Amino acid sequence: METSYEEARHSNRHVLGLGIAIPAHAASEIDCMVMWDKADVNKNGTLEGKDATAYLDAIRKSGKKYEMKTVGQLSSTEFMAACKDDAFKISFYRA
Numbered sequence: 221m222e223t224s225y226e227e228a229r230h231s232n233r234h235v236l237g238l239g240i241a242i243p244a245h246a247a248s249e250i251d252c253m254v255m256w257d258k259a260d261v262n263k264n265g266t267l268e269g270k271d272a273t274a275y276l277d278a279i280r281k282s283g284k285k286y287e288m289k290t291v292g293q294l295s296s297t298e299f300m301a302a303c304k305d306d307a308f309k310i311s312f313y314r315a
Contacts, residue, residue, distance in 0.1 A: 252303035256296055267294040275299065275308065282307040 247255075259267055259275065267275060272294045279286060279302050286302055289295060294302075302308065 247303050279307050
């Protein structure tokens with residue numbers, strides 16, 4: 221069964237010219253550092269409140285488990301671990 225480009229893009233896969241879908245690679249450290257820099261608006265090393273909501277939701281939806289030190293907050297270390305594990309599904313921006 222072939223996967224269209226749009227289907228693959230929305231399901232976190234890259235499509236080869238032969239119509240074969242392969243999983244996207246996890247985010248690079250550089251990708252994650254750029255994302256963190258944009259996310260940590262006040263540069264305090266922690267995302268909390270509305271700044272953290274989208275990322276915490278993405279982690280929950282990923283089904284992956286991470287040790288979080290504080291409920292409702294995301295440290296840079298926690299963010300980087302989840303990002304490198306592609307919990308935020310950033311492959312669309314590298315495609």
